Amino acid sequence: MEAALNELPLALFTTLAPMGAGAFVALACALFTTTFSDEQLKRIDRFTALPLIVVLAGFVASFFHLANPLHAPMVFAGIGSSPLSNEIVVGCVFLALAVVYWILAVAGKLSSGARKGFAAVVAVAALVFACFTGLAYVMDTIASWNSPLVPTQLVGFSLTGGMALGALVLALAGALGDAAKGPFKMVALAVVVAGVVLAVVAFCTQIMGVSGLSNALASGADLVSEVASFVAVASVLLVASGVATVLAVRGVSPVALSSAASVLAVAGIFVARLVFYAVQLSVGLYVM
Amino acid sequence: MTQYAFYFDGTRCTGCKTCEFACKDYYDLNTEFQYRKVYECSGGTTEKNSDGHIETSCFAYYVSMSCNHCDSPACVEVCPTGAMHKDAETGLVSVDADKCVGCGYCHMACPYNAPKVDREKGHSVKCDGCAERMASGERPICVRACPARALDFGTVEEMSKLGERGNIAPLPEPSYTNPNLYIKPSADALPAGHEDGKVANPLEVM
Numbered sequence: 001m002e003a004a005l006n007e008l009p010l011a012l013f014t015t016l017a018p019m020g021a022g023a024f025v026a027l028a029c030a031l032f033t034t035t036f037s038d039e040q041l042k043r044i045d046r047f048t049a050l051p052l053i054v055v056l057a058g059f060v061a062s063f064f065h066l067a068n069p070l071h072a073p074m075v076f077a078g079i080g081s082s083p084l085s086n087e088i089v090v091g092c093v094f095l096a097l098a099v100v101y102w103i104l105a106v107a108g109k110l111s112s113g114a115r116k117g118f119a120a121v122v123a124v125a126a127l128v129f130a131c132f133t134g135l136a137y138v139m140d141t142i143a144s145w146n147s148p149l150v151p152t153q154l155v156g157f158s159l160t161g162g163m164a165l166g167a168l169v170l171a172l173a174g175a176l177g178d179a180a181k182g183p184f185k186m187v188a189l190a191v192v193v194a195g196v197v198l199a200v201v202a203f204c205t206q207i208m209g210v211s212g213l214s215n216a217l218a219s220g221a222d223l224v225s226e227v228a229s230f231v232a233v234a235s236v237l238l239v240a241s242g243v244a245t246v247l248a249v250r251g252v253s254p255v256a257l258s259s260a261a262s263v264l265a266v267a268g269i270f271v272a273r274l275v276f277y278a279v280q281l282s283v284g285l286y287v288m
Numbered sequence: 289m290t291q292y293a294f295y296f297d298g299t300r301c302t303g304c305k306t307c308e309f310a311c312k313d314y315y316d317l318n319t320e321f322q323y324r325k326v327y328e329c330s331g332g333t334t335e336k337n338s339d340g341h342i343e344t345s346c347f348a349y350y351v352s353m354s355c356n357h358c359d360s361p362a363c364v365e366v367c368p369t370g371a372m373h374k375d376a377e378t379g380l381v382s383v384d385a386d387k388c389v390g391c392g393y394c395h396m397a398c399p400y401n402a403p404k405v406d407r408e409k410g411h412s413v414k415c416d417g418c419a420e421r422m423a424s425g426e427r428p429i430c431v432r433a434c435p436a437r438a439l440d441f442g443t444v445e446e447m448s449k450l451g452e453r454g455n456i457a458p459l460p461e462p463s464y465t466n467p468n469l470y471i472k473p474s475a476d477a478l479p480a481g482h483e484d485g486k487v488a489n490p491l492e493v494m
Contacts, residue, residue: 067390068410074369074387084393085368141362141399141464216329216458216487217494284399284460285327285487287494 001227004278009065011273015161017058018133018154019269021094021126022162022195023051023169024101028123029191030166031116033184036175041115043173045105050172051165052102055095087129087136094125130158137276144210144220144281153202157269159195160238163188164245164261171254180249188249196242200235203272207231210279218287220279227275234275237268291359291379292417293447293468294431296352298456298477300438303328303350310433311354311415321404323415324354324430325493329458329477331484347476348488352439354415354430355402356454356467357381363394363403372403372412375419379444379468382416385409399460400467401493417441444468457485 004011027048030036036044063069078085101118104110110118134151167188170176180188207227213220244261248254281287303326311317311324332345357380363372364381371388374381383403388411394403395412403414418428426432431439440447451470454462457478459469478485487493 065391067392067405067407068388071369071371071387071389074371075389075391077370077387078368082366082368082393084366084391088368139362139366139397141397141460214483215460216327216485217490280396282399282460283464283481285401285458285493286396286399 001230001274001278004274007065007274007277009061009063011270011277012061013058013065014133014154014273015058015157015266015269016061017055017091018126018130018158019161019165019265020051020054020056020058021098021129022158022160023054023165024098024119024126024162025123025159025191026163026166026188027169028116028119029187030170030175030179030184031119033187034175034179034182036178040173040175040178041105044169044175045102047169047172048102048105050169051162052098054165055098059091059095083132083136083138087132090125090129090132094122094129097122097125126162127155127158130154141283142280142286143213143215143283144206144223144279145276147206147209149202149206149209150276153199153206153272156195156197156199156202157238157265157272159191160199160242160245161262161265161269163192163195164241164258164265167245167248168255168258168262171248171258176249176254176258177251180251185249189246192242192245196238199238199269199272203276204231204235207275207279210281213281215282215284215287217285218281220281223279223281223287227278230271230275230278234268234272237264237271241265241268289376289379291444291468292357292422292441293444293470294354294356294417294428295440295442295447295450295470295472297436297438297440297451297472298349298351298474299472300436301326301350301352301474302436302438304435306433306435307352307430307439311430314418314429321406321413322493323402323413324352325401326489327351327353327458327493328488329456329485330488331478331486347478349474349476351456351458351471352430352434353400353459353469355381355417356400356465356469357417358400358468359466360464362397362399362465366393366397368393378417378419378422380417380419380422381414382419383412383414385411388412399464455480457482458487 134154241264248257
């Protein structure tokens with residue numbers, strides 16, 4: 001696991017950016033299931049800055065991974081061929097849509113219909129971004145990462161963390177109680193459960209699968225035994241985050257529990273990401 | 289295009305690592321970097337059998353390898369900026385330092401442990417087949433330095449006549465990237481991807 005700390009900037013990026021993006025899924029769910037007052041919408045829009053800041057913090061962290069950040073604009077040259085370029089361009093499209101949505105919403109330029117439509121587009125872009133974040137690691141020369149379980153777990157992380165953060169935005173805006181009186185309560189429960197199941201099952205299945213692999217430098221079974229306790233910690237944190245989100249939506253100390261859910265999600269996803277980097281096992285001569 | 293390739297003769301290599309150090313000296317590489325590495329591949333056990341005889345299946349052999357300038361280079365395929373590229377004339381793979389962002393994606397993807405990010409220089413570094421020496425009609429410094437004449441470099445047509453394409457452990461199956469490394473195996477060499485061929489000097493080569 002110590003070696004995985006070399007990937008700290010990437011672990012932070014892949015924790016924060018998909019989680020912040022996922023909050024827009026929660027907001028879209030709330031907007032589609034609840035009729036908020038103008039005053040509530042104003043407060044929701046103000047606190048929507050929070051997930052945007054989380055996404056931006058992720059992108060800023062990613063720059064610390066680069067040996068030459070000044071060449072960063074050149075990553076767009078590989079669109080279509082490089083999975084990393086694809087991830088970054090999808091991330092930038094999501095970020096641009098989210099920022100434009102937020103600016104228009106704060107400026108009061110979105111009618112009810114336009115707000116719902118725009119929020120749905122941003123939510124879809126968020127999930128596509130989470131999926132592409134996982135796809136960036138899927139390549140046939142790294143046997144331990146070459147699996148559809150990788151983008152699946154990233155979507156799970158995005159939904160789990162995003163629902164926690166989205167619930168926090170609604171709670172801070174004083175709108176979570178009203179939302180929970182309607183269908184949002186069940187929708188939120190469904191999305192949280194789906195997110196936690198996708199995250200934990202895909203993550204654990206992928207990591208345990210590494211134990212059957214090996215190359216000339218390392219055995220997958222050794223790598224997995226080194227990270228086994230961290231796999232358990234990440235899973236418990238993710239489940240605890242989901243439970244805290246559901247309780248917050250059900251009206252139990254909304255601000256405190258959605259804050260706790262967000263912190264638990266950040267911690268759980270971050271540990272899971274470090275585990276992921278720690279089990280990098282090439283088909284050839286490379287090991288983390 | 290004339291694709292260039294390396295040749296490694298496992299029946300001649302003594303594991304002296306002169307190739308490795310000639311390269312380090314020529315390119316003035318510090319302790320963290322080496323473009324050519326000599327892998328010590330070993331395995332097997334020594335046991336006493338039921339009638340008291342000692343029997344061994346132990347083996348050890350060396351593989352000297354740098355970048356294999358593959359036909360389907362994983363590093364080039366994943367590079368987001370196009371900095372890692374394959375020369376249209378020679379097929380040699382090298383880094384354009386003016387484009388490289390230093391993300392390390394090439395390092396992750398390469399199954400031959402060839403590129404590595406030099407954070408001081410701000411870009412990936414690797415063997416470029418001594419492109420400058422080649423342009424002036426000379427062979428790579430590692431090939432020139434080998435005292436056992438276990439290395440060679442030339443067109444893929446010439447090198448492929450001398451051995452099989454990247455076919456021994458600890459290398460992966462050549463089908464992943466189609467390396468331009470042709471090998472004459474030593475007697476003990478195991479097939480590429482074989483479970484029993486482990487790298488015995490990981491701290492030296494990783």
